[in-house]
Amino acid sequence: MDLKEKVLGYKDEVVKEIQNAIRVKSVKEAPLPGMPFGEGPAKALDHFMDLAKKLGFKAEKFDNYAMHIDMGEGDETLGILAHVDVVPEGDNWTYPPYSGTIADGKIFGRGTLDDKGPAIISLFAMKAIADAGIKLNRKVRMILGADEESGSACLKYYFGELKMPQPTIGFTPDSSFPVTYAEKGSVRVKIKKKFNTLQDVVIKGGNAFNSVPNKANGEIPVDMLGEVRNKNKVEFEREGNTYKVVSAGIPAHGAYPSKGYNAVSALFEVLKDFEVKNEELKSIVTFFDKFVKMETDGESFGVKCTDGETGELTLNLGKINLENNELEIWLDMRIPVKIKNEQIIETIKKNTEDFGYEFVLHSNTQPLYVPKDSFLVSTLMDIYKELTGDMDAEPVAIGGGTYAKYANNTVAFGALLPEQEDRMHQRDEYLEISKIDKLLQIYVEAIYKLAK
Structure with a gap:
């Protein structure tokens, strides 16, 4: 029996189930009783529990942190580690972000690529093996968490508190092909300050550590600024005694901030050229001008570095919130594998x-x-090359972080193919239906060869 042929028979079900999963909005919210990440992620775990049981698998849920199949x-x-939570949807989608709309041969929706789509494809690869009656030497366990996008408290609970x-x-099918053999370290910090004279100032932008803000807006009293003028995608409009400010950016994944245009940083780049008449507001503008600018490599913070193998450090300013005299800035850094995280933390801390x-x-x-020559990496590389014909492919190092960091002897493997557009963490995230065939075959082969 050729598993690679058999698994294609599940494609129509896969498409339908990806649509169903997308319709469960699973953005992290404030905790509720028995729901540590809010109602959405808990509902998504319930959805996958029901799907697993419908497909004939044993499944168990753990306090709405995680589950396994x-x-x-x-x-x-x-x-097989995957996650059911998603980043916030943002604005300006062509189709509703939780509709699972099919158009132009694509399934649109938040989570189609990151990570509900790949989770469902992997689950149906398991189903194909089970239905074929093939006996494997290793048990296969899909572990689904509900907090990957916000720090992976789900797996810390699953492996740590519960000692699973x-x-x-x-x-984990939560990155790109071919195989991710190295992931940079990740450091996230919040920078805070309480003020006395900024009660009428509001500046907000961004919604997560790991996304480049595509919009920032604010309200600044007219008497705090000298002459203003619109420039660099930043617009000021006077309403009474207040300037309404809007800054437009380009979204991108926070691990690759240079692919985007940071609306928050852009706003402060403009403000530094104005005469700011309030000393406390001026101090914030000076902070940005001294340490942030429009940089994505942390140079002005004093943390620019590379290890020659896994690339340069990246720094993303993911969010700002200034209101009621309180400022909070979120920074996300991805640190080369051979550089100590603690060294970067100390530098940022001292400067701040x-x-x-x-x-x-x-x-x-x-x-x-x-290591690239390990059984795990070499086996997955062989599968990828055989099924794609991409014989020149090499294992990669990434700035993104996946569940692989929380599990023994685990790497990220797909699900983004080289020819696919990467819309993860951006508007109009989608999965091409024509790519599902290849993904089903890759994952069924991976499960078979790693577990046989």
Whole structure:
């Protein structure tokens, strides 16, 4: 029996189930009783529980942090790690972001690529093997978390608090092909300050650490600014005694901030050229001019670096919130594998505190490194090359972080093919239906060869 042919028979079901999963809005919200990440992620776990049982698998949920779906038996386990939560949808979608609309041969919706679509494709690859009656030597366990986009508290709970067993070997379909053998370290910080004279100033932009803000807006009293003029995608419109400010940017994943245009940074680039008459507002403008600018490599913060193998450090300013005399700035840094996270943290902390602002370390995630010649990486590379014909492909290092950092002997494997447009964390995220055939075949082969 050729599994690669058999699995294609599930394609219509896969399309339908991706649409169904997209319709569950699973953005993290304030916790509710029994729902640590709010109602949406909990509903998404319930949705996958129902789907797993409908497909004939044993499934178990853990306090709405995570769940797992099991196939087969064995002393060792192949782990497939995926997540059901999504980043906020943002604005200006062509089709409603939670509709699962099919148009132009594509399924549109938040989570089609990151990560509900790949999770469902992998689940149906498991289904094809189960229905074929193939006995594997390793148990296959799909682990689904509900907080990947906001720090992976789900897996910290699953593996840490609950002491669930680590997989023997594993992959997460939450990146791009061919194989991600290294992931940079990740550091997220919040910079805070309380003021006394900015009660009438509002500046807001961005909604997550790991997204480049595509919009910032604010209200600034007229008497705090000298002559103003619109420039660099930043517009000022006077209403009474207030300037309404709107800054337009281009969204991108926070791990690759140079692919976007940061609306928050752009706003302060413009403000630095104005005569700011309020000293506290001027201090914020000076902070941006001294440390942030329009940079994405952390040079002015003193943290620009590279290790020669996994690329340069990236720095993304993901969010600003200034209102009621309180300022909060969110920074996300992706740090080369061979550079110590702690070295970067100390530099940012010193510069922030020397400026008189409060530094809060939000998270510190260590890097991932699995040798290119390991069984896991070499096996997945062979599968990818065989099924795509891309014989020149090499394993890659990325700035993004995946669940692979939380599991033993695990790497990211797909699901973005080289010829696909990367719309993750951006408006109009989509998955081409024509690519599902190839993805089903890649994942069924990966499960078979890693678990046989």
